[in-house]
Every structure is written in C-alpha cells, then in structure tokens.
Amino acid sequence: GQQLNQSPQSMFIQEGEDVSMNCTSSSIFNTWLWYKQDPGEGPVLLIALYKAGELTSNGRLTAQFGITRKDSFLNISASIPSDVGIYFCAGQKETSGSRLTFGEGTQLTVNP
Amino acid sequence: DGGITQSPKYLFRKEGQNVTLSCEQNLNHDAMYWYRQDPGQGLRLIYYSQIVNDFQKGDIAEGYSVSREKKESFPLTVTSAQKNPTAFYLCASSLWTSTETQYFGPGTRLLVL
Numbered sequence: 001g002q003q004l005n006q007s008p009q010s011m012f013i014q015e016g017e018d019v020s021m022n023c024t025s026s027s028i029f030n031t032w033l034w035y036k037q038d039p040g041e042g043p044v045l046l047i048a049l050y051k052a053g054e055l056t057s058n059g060r061l062t063a064q065f066g067i068t069r070k071d072s073f074l075n076i077s078a079s080i081p082s083d084v085g086i087y088f089c090a091g092q093k094e095t096s097g098s099r100l101t102f103g104e105g106t107q108l109t110v111n112p
Numbered sequence: 113d114g115g116i117t118q119s120p121k122y123l124f125r126k127e128g129q130n131v132t133l134s135c136e137q138n139l140n141h142d143a144m145y146w147y148r149q150d151p152g153q154g155l156r157l158i159y160y161s162q163i164v165n166d167f168q169k170g171d172i173a174e175g176y177s178v179s180r181e182k183k184e185s186f187p188l189t190v191t192s193a194q195k196n197p198t199a200f201y202l203c204a205s206s207l208w209t210s211t212e213t214q215y216f217g218p219g220t221r222l223l224v225l
Contacts, residue, residue, distance in 0.1 A: 031212045042202050092211070099160065104154045
C-alpha cells in the first residue's frame with residue numbers, strides 16, 4: 001500500500017510567490033525523487049536526491065533529502081504560470097530493488 | 113529522437129473485453145514498468161521487467177498481464193478480470209544501473225464503456 005504522505009494536496013498561489021511541499025514516510029528511503037506531471041502527460045523527473053541531508057537545486061527548484069531519511073522537501077521560488085501541474089515525490093528503498101513508491105501528488109495552480 | 117511511446121492515447125473498451133496497451137522505448141533501457149494512475153492518487157505499480165523474458169508483479173497486478181519478448185517492448189493486457197479498469201496507464205523505463213531514474217511515456221487513458 002501507499003507509504004508516502006505528501007502535503008499539501010493542492011495549492012493555489014499567485015505568480016511570483018514561493019511554494020513549499022513535503023513528503024513523509026514511516027519508512028527509510030535511500031533515494032528521494034521529485035517529478036512533475038503536466039495534464040494528460042507522463043511525469044518528468046525534476047530532482048533526484050541520494051544522501052541524507054543533501055540539498056539539490058534545478059533552476060528555481062530546490063529539494064532536500066531529510067536527515068532522518070524519512071522525508072523530503074521541494075521548494076519552488078518565484079513561481080510562474082508554467083509551474084502549474086502535479087508534483088509527485090517518490091522514494092526508493094534499498095530492499096525494494098528497482099521499485100519506486102509514489103506520493104499522492106500536490107496539485108499546483110498559479111494565478112497570473 | 114530517443115524516448116518512450118505509448119499507443120493509443122485514448123482507448124475505449126467494452127466491458128468484458130481484453131485490451132492491450134502498447135509501450136515501446138528506443139533508449140536501450142533494460143528495465144520497464146507499468147503504472148496505473150487514478151484521480152487524486154499517486155502512481156501504483158502494476159508490473160515491471162528488469163530483463164527480457166522476465167517480469168515481476170507490482171502492487172496491483174491482479175487482472176493484468178504482461179510480456180517482455182523484446183528489450184524495446186513491454187505490452188500490458190488489461191483482462192476482463194480487472195474489475196475497475198478505467199484509469200490512466202503510464203509506462204516507464206530505466207537503465208538497470210539507475211533504476212531510480214525512470215523515464216515515462218505520455219500515457220494511455222483507458223475508458224470502459
């Protein structure tokens with residue numbers, strides 16, 4: 001079953017605002033990932049995190065691998081209309097082989 | 113261009129019929145995956161394959177079947193045993209050495225009439 005709790009479920013913000021979302025689990029993951037999905041399309045990988053405490057940026061996006069290895073955070077700075085979409089966190093356990101576990105997603109709406 | 117293709121984009125099926133969804137990749141990836149996405153839910157793993165002629169069940173394999181006869185192709189059959197097949201189906205692939213980095217296709221939306 002689902003093991004990742006992602007919040008918030010949805011966000012409505014004004015263009016230019018910063019956004020934060022997070023993902024938590026009761027289990028330890030050795031890799032955390034953040035994907036973005038545009039309507040009617042497949043998810044696209046934004047950021048991959050491999051070490052506890054790691055902080056990685058991709059343009060206006062910054063993600064962190066929690067030090068407990070049970071959570072991860074994604075921040076988007078100075079949002080723009082094309083940031084609209086669903087953001088998913090995903091984790092991979094050392095014991096799960098190639099399998100990923102996905103969060104339920106955060107639906108982001110940006111008002112111009 | 114390299115990538116993953118899924119066809120068709122939309123698929124309609126009558127209740128009780130089997131239907132096969134296509135997934136092809138030319139990325140030379142070893143591993144391929146099928147996910148199901150329902151509104152308000154994350155992606156759930158149906159089946160995955162790490163090498164040709166081998167595949168494993170995911171979390172929700174009941175009512176589905178797959179084959180992996182070629183490295184490039186991983187078709188998914190939604191059988192009549194799947195009680196609630198209407199969903200968005202996503203195929204993905206990855207290198208065996210980097211399974212956390214999965215590349216997704218554009219998806220197939222299946223609607224049962």
